[in-house]
Amino acid sequence: MDNPAPRSPRKNSLARVAAFFVFVLPIVIAANLAIWAAFNQPHEAEAWTGEIVGFSYSPYQRGQDPTKNIHPTPEQIASDLKLLSGSVQAIRTYSVIRGQEIIPDLAAADGLSVAVGAWINADKTRNAAEIANLLKLAPKRNVVRVLVGNESLLRNDLPVSELIDYIRTVKKNVWKPVSTAEPPHIWLKYPELVKEVDYIGVQILPYWEGIPVEQAVDAVFDRLDELHKKYPDKPVVITEVGWPSRGKVIPRKPYPGIPEAELSNEAVPSLVNQATFMREFLNRAKDADLTYYVMEAFDQPWKASEEGAAGSYWGIYNADRQPKFPMKGSISEAPQWRIWASIAAGLALVFAVGFMMIRQHVKTAGVIIFTIVTQVAASAFAWAGLSVTGLYLTSVDTVVWSFLFAAQGLLLIVLLAEAIEFVEVIWTRHGERHFAPFEPTDGYPQNKVSIHVPIHNEPPEMVRETLIALSKLDYPNFEVLVLDNNTVDPTVWQPVRETCAQLGERFRFFHLENWPGFKAGALNYGLKQTAPDADIIAVIDSDYQVESNWLRTMVPYFAKEDIGFVQSPQDYRDRHESMFKNMCYWEYAGFFHIGMVQRNYFNAVIQHGTMTLVRKSALEKVGAWAEWCICEDAELGIKLYREGYDSVYINHSFGRGITPDTLAGYIGQRFRWAYGAVQIVKHHWRSLAPWARKGGLTSAQRYYFLAGWLPWFADGLALLFTITSIGLSAFALYAPKMVQLPVAAFLIPTIGSFVFKFVRSLWLYAVRVKDCSFIESLGAGVAALGLTHTVAKAMLNGMVTSGKPFFRTPKCEDKPPLAAALIQVREEAIMLTLLWGLAAAFLFNGDFADSLSRLWVAVLLVQSVPYAAAVLLSFINVLPALFKRSDAPSAALSPAE
Numbered sequence: 087m088d089n090p091a092p093r094s095p096r097k098n099s100l101a102r103v104a105a106f107f108v109f110v111l112p113i114v115i116a117a118n119l120a121i122w123a124a125f126n127q128p129h130e131a132e133a134w135t136g137e138i139v140g141f142s143y144s145p146y147q148r149g150q151d152p153t154k155n156i157h158p159t160p161e162q163i164a165s166d167l168k169l170l171s172g173s174v175q176a177i178r179t180y181s182v183i184r185g186q187e188i189i190p191d192l193a194a195a196d197g198l199s200v201a202v203g204a205w206i207n208a209d210k211t212r213n214a215a216e217i218a219n220l221l222k223l224a225p226k227r228n229v230v231r232v233l234v235g236n237e238s239l240l241r242n243d244l245p246v247s248e249l250i251d252y253i254r255t256v257k258k259n260v261w262k263p264v265s266t267a268e269p270p271h272i273w274l275k276y277p278e279l280v281k282e283v284d285y286i287g288v289q290i291l292p293y294w295e296g297i298p299v300e301q302a303v304d305a306v307f308d309r310l311d312e313l314h315k316k317y318p319d320k321p322v323v324i325t326e327v328g329w330p331s332r333g334k335v336i337p338r339k340p341y342p343g344i345p346e347a348e349l350s351n352e353a354v355p356s357l358v359n360q361a362t363f364m365r366e367f368l369n370r371a372k373d374a375d376l377t378y379y380v381m382e383a384f385d386q387p388w389k390a391s392e393e394g395a396a397g398s399y400w401g402i403y404n405a406d407r408q409p410k411f412p413m414k415g416s417i418s419e420a421p422q423w424r425i426w427a428s429i430a431a432g433l434a435l436v437f438a439v440g441f442m443m444i445r446q447h448v449k450t451a452g453v454i455i456f457t458i459v460t461q462v463a464a465s466a467f468a469w470a471g472l473s474v475t476g477l478y479l480t481s482v483d484t485v486v487w488s489f490l491f492a493a494q495g496l497l498l499i500v501l502l503a504e505a506i507e508f509v510e511v512i513w514t515r516h517g518e519r520h521f522a523p524f525e526p527t528d529g530y531p532q533n534k535v536s537i538h539v540p541i542h543n544e545p546p547e548m549v550r551e552t553l554i555a556l557s558k559l560d561y562p563n564f565e566v567l568v569l570d571n572n573t574v575d576p577t578v579w580q581p582v583r584e585t586c587a588q589l590g591e592r593f594r595f596f597h598l599e600n601w602p603g604f605k606a607g608a609l610n611y612g613l614k615q616t617a618p619d620a621d622i623i624a625v626i627d628s629d630y631q632v633e634s635n636w637l638r639t640m641v642p643y644f645a646k647e648d649i650g651f652v653q654s655p656q657d658y659r660d661r662h663e664s665m666f667k668n669m670c671y672w673e674y675a676g677f678f679h680i681g682m683v684q685r686n687y688f689n690a691v692i693q694h695g696t697m698t699l700v701r702k703s704a705l706e707k708v709g710a711w712a713e714w715c716i717c718e719d720a721e722l723g724i725k726l727y728r729e730g731y732d733s734v735y736i737n738h739s740f741g742r743g744i745t746p747d748t749l750a751g752y753i754g755q756r757f758r759w760a761y762g763a764v765q766i767v768k769h770h771w772r773s774l775a776p777w778a779r780k781g782g783l784t785s786a787q788r789y790y791f792l793a794g795w796l797p798w799f800a801d802g803l804a805l806l807f808t809i810t811s812i813g814l815s816a817f818a819l820y821a822p823k824m825v826q827l828p829v830a831a832f833l834i835p836t837i838g839s840f841v842f843k844f845v846r847s848l849w850l851y852a853v854r855v856k857d858c859s860f861i862e863s864l865g866a867g868v869a870a871l872g873l874t875h876t877v878a879k880a881m882l883n884g885m886v887t888s889g890k891p892f893f894r895t896p897k898c899e900d901k902p903p904l905a906a907a908l909i910q911v912r913e914e915a916i917m918l919t920l921l922w923g924l925a926a927a928f929l930f931n932g933d934f935a936d937s938l939s940r941l942w943v944a945v946l947l948v949q950s951v952p953y954a955a956a957v958l959l960s961f962i963n964v965l966p967a968l969f970k971r972s973d974a975p976s977a978a979l980s981p982a983e
Contacts, residue, residue, distance in 0.1 A: 102450060106442055110454055114438075115431050118461040122427035126420060131362040132369055133414035139371070140176040140201070140379035141402070142326055144386050145186065148405045148478070151388035157185045164192050169407060170383055171196035178325060178379040180236050181205040182219040183212070194228040201325075201379065203267070206235035206252055207243040217255060224260035232256060233287055233325065235266040239276070250282050257284075267325040270309045273317075280317050288313060289326040291381065293396070296336040298351035299329065299359040303366045307374070324371075328381035329363035330355040331410055332476065333396025334826050337935030352936045355396050358419045361411040364402070385410075387478035394823030398478050405478060420472055430468035434460040437502060445510065452513025459505045459842075463498050466834035470494060473830035489810075490831040493803050497835045500800040501842065503793040508846050511684050512853055519687045521736045523639035533644060535564040535637055535699070536620040538612040540605050541628040542571045546581035548744070549628050553582075555741075556626075557589050561637035564624075565617055570597045571608035603713030605695070610710045616702065623705055625719075627696040631659065632741035640699055643734045650731025651693055651700045651723065655682065659742035665865070666963040670745045670752055672858050672866035673873075676847070679737060680854045681794060686735035690790035693723030693733070697741050704731050715769070717762025724770055724791065728782035749956075749963040750910040752869075753876045760877045763795045764884025801874050802881035807835060808917070808949045815924040815946065822933035827942045836948045872959040874952035875914050907964045911956045918953035921946050 145158040145166055163185070170177065176199035179189055183205075190200045202223050204216035217234075224232050234253045238244055249266060257264045263284035273279070273286055280286060290309050292302035306327060313322050336353035364380065371378055385405040389397030404410050411417050420426075438457040441448075448456075474487060537556060541549055549568075556566050568586055573579040579597055586593040596615065601607055609625065616623065622644060626632060636654075643652045655678035661671035685691045693700075695718065705711075708725035711718045723733070746752040767774060773781030774788050783791075811832060818825035844867070851863035858866070908915050925946040928934045934942075 102446075103442065105450075106453060110450075110457060111435070111438065114454075114457050114461055115435065118431055118434070118465060119427055122423060122430075122465070126418060126423040128416035128418050129358045129362065130416055131365045134365045134368045135414060136368070136372060138174040138368065138380060139377060140178055140199075141170060141174050141383035142379045142381045143170070143177040143179055143189075143383045145189070145384075146386055146388055147384075148387055152181075152184065153388065153391070155184075160185065160188055160192070163189060164195075166384065166407070167192050167196050167198060169403075171198055174383075175199060176201065176230065176379070177383070178233070179203045181216065182223055183215050187219050187223060190223050190226045190229055194226070199228050199230045200226075201231045201233060201323075202229050203233035203236060204256075206238045206249065206266075207241070213252065217252060220256060221259050224256070224262050229262060231263045231265070231285070231323070232260060233265060233267050236325075237268055237289065238266065239268055239272050239279075246276050246279055250279060253282050257282075263321075265323070270313060273313060277317075280320055283320075285321040285323050286313055286317065287323050287325040289381075290324055291326060291328065293329055293336060293353045293355065296338045296353045298338065298353060299363055300351065302329065302353075302363050303370060306367060307370070310376075324376060324378035326381040327367060327378055328400050329360045330396040330399040331357045331360040331401075332399040332826070334394065334823065335936035335938045337932060337939075354936075355399065356419055357411055358417050361417045365413065385478070390478065390480075390824075394821075395826035396823075404476070420475070422475060423472060426468040426472045426475075427465070429471075430465040431461070433467070434464035437464070441506065445506070447514055448509055449513040452509035455513070456505055456509045460502065463501050463505075463834075466838060467494055467498050470830045470834065473828075486810075487828075487831070489806075490828065493807060494831065494835055496803055497800055497839060500796045501839060503796050504843070504846060507681070507684060507793065508850065511680055511850055514684075514687070519689065521643070521686070521734050523635070523736060523738050523740075524642040525639065526642045530642055531645060532561065532563050533621040533641055534617060534619050535561070535622045535624050535641060536612075536616040536702070537564055537566045537624040537626065538569060538609055538616075539566060539626060539628055540569045540571055540608045540612070541573070541579075541582065542605075542608075543573045543575070543578055544582075544628045546578060546585075549582050550585045552626070552628055552630055553585055553589060553593065555631040557592070558634050559632070559637055560634045561641070564592065564637060565620065566593045567612045567615060568593065568595045569608040569612045570595070571605065572598060572601055603711075604716070606711035606713040606715070606718035609718070610713065613702075613705065613710055621702055622699050623702050624699045625695055626741060627743055629743040630696055630741040631743075632697075633739075636697075636740040637699075640736065640740070644699070644701060646732075648730070648732050649701065649734055650704045650726035650729070651698060652734040652736070653682075653691055653693060653699075654697045654736050654738060654740050655679070656694060656696055657739035657742045658745045660744050664963075664966045666749070666959065666966065667745045668862065669865040669869040669959065669962070672851075672855070672862050673869035674745075675855050675858065676851060676866055676870075679856070680850050682735055683737050683854065685790045685794070686733075686737075688786035688790055689732055689784070690727070690787040691723070691733050691735045692720050692791075692794060693726070695719030696743065700726075701731070704729065715762055715765045716758050717766065720762060721766050721769070724766065724773070724783070727784075727787050728770075728773055730782060748906075748910065749872075749960050750906070753873065753910070756873045757876050757880045760798050760880035761884045763798060764881055767792075767795065768884070798877050798881050801878040802885075804835070804949075805875065805878035805882065807832065808921070811945065811949060812920055812924065815928070815942070818934075819924070819927055819931065822931070827938065829938055829941050829945065832945045833941065836945045840948050840951065868955045869959060871952045871955035872911075872914075873956075875917065875956060879913075907960045908957070910963075911960045914953040914956035918950055918957055921950035921953065925950070 145163045146152065147158060147162060150156045150158055177193060178201040179186060180203045182202060190202060193200050202220060204220040206213050206216065220232065220234070223229060234256050235249055238249055239246055253264060253266060265283040265285045265287040267287040267289055269289045273288060288309070290306045292305040295305070297305045310322060333355035335355070338352045380402060382400045384403045384407065385398055385401035387398045387405050402410060437460040441456050442453055471491070479487060539552065553566065553568070568582060570579045570582065583595040583597065586595040594615070596611065598608060598611060601611065603610065613623065622641060624637070640652050640654065643649055656674060658671050658674065661668045682691050698719065700722070704726055708722070708729055712721045715721045746755060772778060773783050774792055776788060778788065814825065814827065818827060847867050848863055851858055851866065855863070925943045928939055928943050
């Protein structure tokens, strides 16, 4: 029987797309929504169907603040009381001045009783006004009791004797029951105060005591029992009782009558907990026939500055006068979660479908992985958004949260770009753009090559070895121009000139004094001195020792007229000298064996200024090397692509240089690369922008240049995140009750991003970087992390400055002294100290013993990892004896080893 004909690529593609839309996408989205639903299951609690005895009532609305003398209007107060009249018997007030003296009359119109309160504090003038109005209002028919002060002793506003004097003054002039409002421990502490009042007005708020909501109502009745036992003949009225819907988690604290083992949770402010507490309390209070005032009727946004993060969220109604939860039926912590889940699924859907349609070269497994990553990332972003809904944000809060969300959005883009590279590298159907060293046949054209070797203050012996290796090239048609750029000491540059003279007429030496333009300026001078019959310009760094077949196997690619440059990777010959150099070696290798290989498939490699060959006519056409840019090599690559030239990247090492001897040199080199990237983006943004239709770059080239530099921009963003978290942490420790740590906004950009990058890096190294062991790939990761702060500074500097001086990467330096271990990473050491110090402060501070604060500690520790890596790398650099490689060879390596 004949074999069936193979399916056409188009049919295979259509079948793959259909399978994606019919099976993969619905399953992933359904799984994502199921996880959302699992975390947002409705909560069941005992229903309340009766009328509430009383509400604590403060009339302030959004934008109003008594501390700023912004008060509600009579119409707003009347509207509030009309709204409450259908669900409550009475209200309790806190002040009788600044417009609140009209409350009893307005309440009478709606059939509400009033417990009138006067605000008493250290301001005697105000106290006098409060007492005067209180005496006028107390006789009113619907005023059922009087309160002189609210937590005045708790705040230490005045001594107990002075408060007693105010109470006596009121009692002499009114016949209604008179008291003050204080928490239980104040009443237990001052029996003399109890003797002066007609009833005990007690504030019982288990949340502030760190009592879990499961035991909170029991704790209320335990407190009542304590007071009844101590003062059996004195009536007790609960003047405040409630639970906040938002705020800081309060660590659990020992509580009399509740075994330590049962206090397994903490006081968590939440909508579900508020509703659960209120329903249970109201039912038990009805059975016990208690007189109480629920804390409180309406959320009070202004209280955040007075009472901390939870102060704004005690209301049964929100600040917009809408009920926050039902009194019967199920309760949902975030009723709008379906909207946010749909936003997350929709956002991820756009990314996944776009990736599927554009990146059809990616295998099915890669598409599935990317689809899952987009769902997770979008859901994390939506979860952070959901965490903010319902918050009362000040102008400062709005600015902070706007920054956090903008930063999260940018980090989401970076994460997706890294996910694209990840799946493309692992699961790509590779196309035709794969190049190997060319083996020309006899008679193949051998264009003349002018090799330019820019040097500046380099060790003469190192340069001599480079030039000797060049003299052994098995290519007949080349010249070497050694371009000494501003080396002042004659004993450094003259031996190089002598070496050139010894090597013959192919080698020409140029000493440039006071020459502008740094490396690019020297190369442009060399271009003018190039032999007229040279067709190709080759550039190598002064420490590179090339293999003899370099030109013979690379130049033939220029037979194709549209090839602008041919590139091979940077490589190094000294990785066995120390653990530091080995770590640097493999960190470099990741870029050249992963990123550059992938970009080559799309003709979008980054041209780097060593082991590169450039068509001379193309170089002249695009204006030669850019002297305004400290990464003139990468900038040249973009100009060549803009003019329509192609590139060739051969992932084979034809030459090996020397890694920086010090971490300072390694850091300086990376700063130059990152700063230069910003210069290039700023200069070429019209061509690089995703929406660009002109400029000569293909969409793939625009994408890979931006995607390649995006992680560096993300490092700059991460530094701003870290500085923000340090500031928030310091303020939280200074004012523990005032700050609700924004864990949701930091968790994914820090911990989630770190975990993804860690797994991604190890996976890519395992698949694409040959001969690199797992331990060595970890070392490469530490080296990369150690550069994070440097890259971040470079990116932020590049955004606000126009030019930095060229930084030469020093080679063959003496090892730095031990004192330099912290000096060369002093900024990183300071940041590490701050982050670890703050983390320790949180761990040993009883106000932050809750689980949410522990997550914040985890955020700080993860943010500290790059700084710890930098410090560790510095010690590895300066203490080679302690970090000596066990596989270091006894003899010197050959250049090709």
